[in-house]
Amino acid sequence: MARGGINKAVVQKARQALLARGEHPSIDAVRIEMGNTGSKTTIHRYLKELESLQPTATLSVPALSESLSQLVAQLAERLQEEGAEQIETARVQFEQARETLQAQLQISQQALAALQQQQQIQAAALASESEALATCRSALQTEQSRNASLNQSVGELNLRLADRDEQIRSLEDKHQHARDALEHYRAASREQREQDQRRHEAQVQQVQMEVRQLQQTLIVKQDELTRLNRDNERLLVEARQAQRERQGLQDVREQQALEVRTLSANLAQSLGAREELLRQNQGLAEHVAGVTLVLEETQQALRLALAQLQEQAEPVQPSLSPIDFSEPPDL
Structure with a gap:
């Protein structure tokens, strides 16, 4: 179907109009006749179809008048339009039916x-139920076995x-004997408590007598304490007097200690001066020893020199007596 409202009937009408005017129905002329609408390819296809149908129509139909030809052309065009509309309607209905x-x-x-x-879920559920059924059957068998075992255990527990009931009756008898013994013990304990209470009352009376004696003794001790307090006051006065005397002796002792420190300082100064003199004496002794050593070396050198001079002077002065350097000169 051509786009833009172009169909075979429109092309045929334009072609017939050109032929009626004595013009050649070319593609461009047909397109201009249709108002420059439609593609040239579509127009060319429709023209070829019309040209292929034209000889058959010419041979089968005798020549008609122009008015009849126009009427036939209009009928054909109307038929083409209605057919196209029906086809379009059918196509739309087909599209709607197809979409539906x-x-x-x-x-x-x-x-x-x-x-x-x-179905898959139900199959899975069926498989799960089958598995659960198998599990339940297995559990049922287990429970049946367990029930049988429990029944046996119940029989044993009944025995x-x-x-145990027999033991309980025996224990009840023993409990009754124990209660009788407890009552006897309570009676004996009650009698023992009464004896202890009487003994305690006697002891309390004795303690009260001792307390009265102790109170009397306390009075005597308080008198002695009063006397001791007076003696203590007298001794305190004497102690204060002795403290004052001790303080005086302490002052004298401090004075003597001060004098001792002064004498110690003087003694230290004297010892320092003595050590200084000893150091000076030691220095002088070392100096004298050094001078003596130098003097001895000098004497020895003079003796050697004198001996050499004597050896040299013997041929000249044989009568010279040697000089004695054994005594050191006065310093």
Whole structure:
């Protein structure tokens, strides 16, 4: 179908108009006749179809008048238009039906997928239920075995319960004997407490007598304490007097200590002067020793020199007596 409202009937009408005017129905002329609408390819295709149909129509239909030809052309054009409209309507209906069917198909596919998913879920649930059923059967067998074991245990417990009842009756008898013994013990304890209470009362009376004696003794001791306090006051006065005398002796002692420190300082100064004199004496002794050593060396050198001179002077003065350097000169 041509775009922009161009169809075969419109092209045929434009072609017939050109032929009626005696013009050649070319592609451009037909397009201009249609108001410059439609593509040249579509116009060319429709023209070829019309040209292929033209000889058949010429051979089968006798020549008609121009008015009849126009009427036939109008009828053909109307037929073409109605056919195109019906085709377009059918196409639209087909598209709508196709879209509806596609929507229904999509819905059906979704429903099928949902059903398949539900079937899978149900299959999984069935498998889970089957597994749970097998587990329940196994648990049932286990519970049945356990129930049988528990029934056996119940029988054993009933036997033990009967033994325990017998033990309880025996314990009740023992408890009764123990209660009787407890009552006897309580009576004996009550009598013992009464005896202890009487003994305690006697002891309390004795203690009260001792307390009275101690109170009398306390009075005597208080008198002695008063006398001792007076003696203590007298001794305190004497102690204060002795303290004053001691303070005087302390002052004398401090005076003597001051004198001793003064004498010690003088003694230290004397010792320092003595040490200084000893150091000076030691220095002089060292100096004298050094001078003596130098003098001895000088004497020895003079003796050697004199001996040499004597050896040299013997041929000249044999009568000279040697000089004695054994005594050091006066310093």
